[in-house]
Amino acid sequence: MTSAPSRKNDPQAVRSRLLDCAARLIVDHGLSTLRLESVAREAGVSKGGLLHHYPGKEALISGLFDQVVEWFDCQVDAVLEADEASPARFSRAYLRVIASIDMTVPEEKRLAVLILMLSSDPQCSAQWSNWVEGRLRRHNLTDANPLARTLRLAADGLWLSDLGSGPDSQPAARREVLRFLEGLNAAHATDTNPDVRGR
Incomplete structure (x- = not known):
């Protein structure tokens, strides 16, 4: 039985x-x-x-943060697979994942707000920094430049806006910001590519 x-x-x-x-x-x-x-x-x-x-509480928070980082890591990988262009490749994926979060969807809002809240915890902040630094080491050839840093900082700014549920958290505003930043990225690629400049 x-x-x-x-x-x-x-x-x-x-x-x-x-x-x-x-x-x-x-x-x-x-x-x-x-x-x-x-x-x-x-x-x-x-x-x-x-x-x-x-x-204990620290173990619970750490487990939760690990779960969120794993989700984010998978989202970044999915964007990287679909994007074969080289300049600022990781930073562009980082931006696209954050900009695509829809704050009207409860699960996505939870992830966006949660990672900001957890990042105020010193241990979690260190874990997040380690993840970002690890990614930057992997993508050193494409993301060690001011443009890549600008894209990542802009993405972090979107998350900060999410925390306060400001007007820039609306999907339309996020899409506008993403289009503008990707325009900068395209212009940068043209300026630094001798084949394109010579045409």
């Missing part, structure tokens, strides 16, 4: 539910107000069950 597995026998599902609830609470109420008891209650598990998977 077999019985249906209980929720506690599916640790991956429990971890996923805990992270999802923690994300929702952080976005709704802020990182500083996050309490393990609230996350456990929201996820429908005991505090002891939560501590079994994440032995």
Whole structure:
């Protein structure tokens, strides 16, 4: 005789539910107000069950941040695969992923706001810096220039606007900014490509 597995026998599902609830609470109420008891209650598990998977608040936040960075990394890779042009390749993908986030879609808004909130935590800020630095080492031949840095800083500015839900968070405004910056990128590519200049 077999019985249906209980929720506690599916640790991956429990971890996923805990992270999802923690994300929702952080976005709704802020990182500083996050309490393990609230996350456990929201996820429908005991505090002891939560501590079994994440032995403290720092571990929970770190796990959540890892999840967000993994998602972002996959999005950047997807844009890179579709973009074979070389100048500022990574930085352009970084910008496109951030500019394409639709703040009217709850899941995408959560990711955009969450990573900004978590980046105010010193440990998470260090993790994010390590990810960016790792990417820049991989793309050193194409992204070690002022244009690439400008594109990344503009993308970070969009995320900062998201945090305050400002007028620039609207999809139309983001598309306008992206078109303008990609125009700069195209002009830069023309100016630095001798074959194009010679035509």
